[in-house]
Amino acid sequence: MKAKRFIAMLLSLVMCFALMAGCGGNNTSGNNTGGNNTSGNNTSGNNSGTSDDSSSTGPDSLVVRINGDPKSFNPTLISDDNLYKAAQNMYHRLTCLDASKQVIPDAAESWDVSDDALTITFHLKDGIKWWDGEALDAEDVKYTFDYVKEHPETYFSSSMDIVDSIEIVDPLTVVFHMNTADVSFVARLGWYGTFILPEHVFNNGQSWADNPASTTPMGSGPYKFESYTQGSNITLVANEDYVDGAPKIKKLIFSIIPDDATAMQALLNGEVDWIETVPTAYVDQLLNDDNFRMVLDEYPSPYRIIFNVNADIVSDPAVRQAIALCINREEISEKVYGGIMPPEYSAYPSVVSWCANTTDTYPKQDIEAAKQVLEDAGYTQDENGYYVTGITWDVFEGMQDMANLIIASCKEAGIGIEMILSEYNAWSDKVGQQRNFMMESQGGFMGPDPAALATRFGSGSNSNYAGWSNEEFDRLCAEAAATGDTEKRAELYREAQKLIVEELPGINVVGYASYTVMTGNLKDMPCDGVGQWSWSDCSHAYYE
């Protein structure tokens, strides 16, 4: 009898905890503007309450995996990978990038660049409205980018240094007057930190960081914000008044799943419909599963080695040349990345074919040639067979397998390299902040325009970790940025890449690629909209 009473008490206790969690479980980040309680709009065909998530799969919801909580709901304040997908469904930018990472129109249906590239005129699409019914117009564009320019704590602020002023011609025409010719600016407007915000909501004297609209968004996109539960999910609902028509899938849920393995199991169980970046270990299984669709997604973000050209030992071009000759890209691609990440021989990612230099490329592996280069430069072998020792290579977690293979090849050529493996923050502090390294490896976007070459290798640029400086390279990049002639730009950037390959401040190893997986009957997903809609726009998607 006592035992029964005890068990009953225990179950009651658990129930009480669950009830308490239930009361606190649906916290949103603030007052909910969406206001639509969709609890009645249950997508499940089974309302038993304890049904498995997979039983709820239906045409009315799309669950997207994200890795963590969003930093805020103001995507123009800071860059935020965890919000980026949701932001592309809630807001507009002037331009955006499609799944192939090419620039396409967004709020601006077209733009004109003057011959001297100092005036860029954007023509806004008519009919775009904020969720509260106000029109998105040139005032909003001017307000957003004026604020960004004036506030250095916003992500895009420094990029606005080349903009002198923004002029409103009429409600649908806005002109950016530039002080420096840089046609890549249009592409950069389609990336991080450039979403147009509603002036009538934000312009109230508060800073963006303190404005409630940064936690409870007011957007203009195809999906409206409904709720956010910390650590759990962001839920958006279809904007029935959207300018291009209401999205077919009525509920877009971003489910926060930090662990990759768990996310994959959630996909297999039907709890998640779309995952970007499938871990290599799952690729074969999913490619052979008819329930899922796999799409290879290539980015202009090569994994690369950067040499600190001012550091001991690697300041010698012969050493850099010898190391370049030791890299077996095919072996790395196959053994480390399962053949998914392709070997990269061009200095600018070959996936951007219009400007990648595929003629003047990094050398293929040739250990004997590497030894010869060192001998020609006056190095001699010590008793252990090394020409050079004492090189250190700073690597963050995730890059160590690639580094290990290259180090083993270098050892064959008599080059001694020691790997220093760190967690990302420690690596960033030592390499990014202190610039205290000889060699380092990094990834990172080299788009949305080849102008990123100047950012990564231009004299004085903060992202030029190599500390390399070449006047001819700087001149070529400046000239390319100032012309709208694509052919001429491509030619100039190809010349610039040739200089990188010759002097080797950095060496690309593999191109970045990963599989995106989605439920097999999902059509018109973001990856299907090349040239038409943005990289993460789910408003066209539907279940077949």
Added chain:
Amino acid sequence: MKRFIVRRIISGILTVLVVFTLNFALVKSAPGDPITSLMGKETDDPVLREALMEKWGLDQPVPVQYFNYLKNALTGDLGTSIIYNRPVNDMIGERMMATILLGLTSLIIAFVLGTLLGIFCARRDGSILDNTLSTISYATDAMPSFWLGLMLIILFATKLDIFPSQGMYNVRAGYTGLQYVLDVLYHLALPCITLVLITMSGYFRITKSSILQVTNEDFITTMRATGMSERKIFNKYIFRNAILPTVTMLGISIAFLVTGVSLIEIVFSWPGIGSMTLTAINQRDYPTLMGVYLVMNVSVVVVMIITDVLYAILDPRIRYD
């Protein structure tokens, strides 16, 4: 007794202060900073960095940052998360119940089951069942919790389709009321089973060995010689003496509730304090980390004081002063 309690409280406060200071020093001395995480991986803009450092007061000398934080913490304000720009009090508050639900439920089940099985096996020491359970307890004790969690997901969620694989509730369905409660309990099952399997072995072994030890004491032999019934000897003398170490272990486990469930929260995407802490460590979110550490620090001290006082009350042999 009153003097003892006052002394314990004062030493508890001092402990909290010392640990708070040590935490601050440790968090600040870790390489990297929250601004790097805030800026993201695609920019090295020094102007942006400087502006954000200034905004969050990280450009001030470390002692100034320490005393500012201490001053606020004393008033109950744990500051604002640098990464999420939200009050840490709110962030902890929103997630605390999820951690308590998972941590405390599994702890109670593990304690009850582990203790019962420990008593059961102690009374049948050397039997096949005892040997089997002891072997299993070593095996589960040796398993990494995150690995066991993933294995259970693959088995019970993916292969057998009995439980959901992750999350605290069905995000598609948007249940409310009783349906929501049942849904939470349904999602609680797998992480709870994982934690019970991992922690139960400790209670099982400590109970069993403690009972065996007391059973072999001279006073028990004497009681048996007096002809007292085995049932009475066990219930009145063996069990009450043997349960003390188990209760101590329970106290410690309650104090370390948050840290104990961190990895399980990550594996099961359970939106609790543990997963928030691990994320804050990766992002070097100083205020969030300090806030969570302070809450953990205070809870450990409070539970320890309660345990000490209970000991003094329950066991007349213990007199601290």
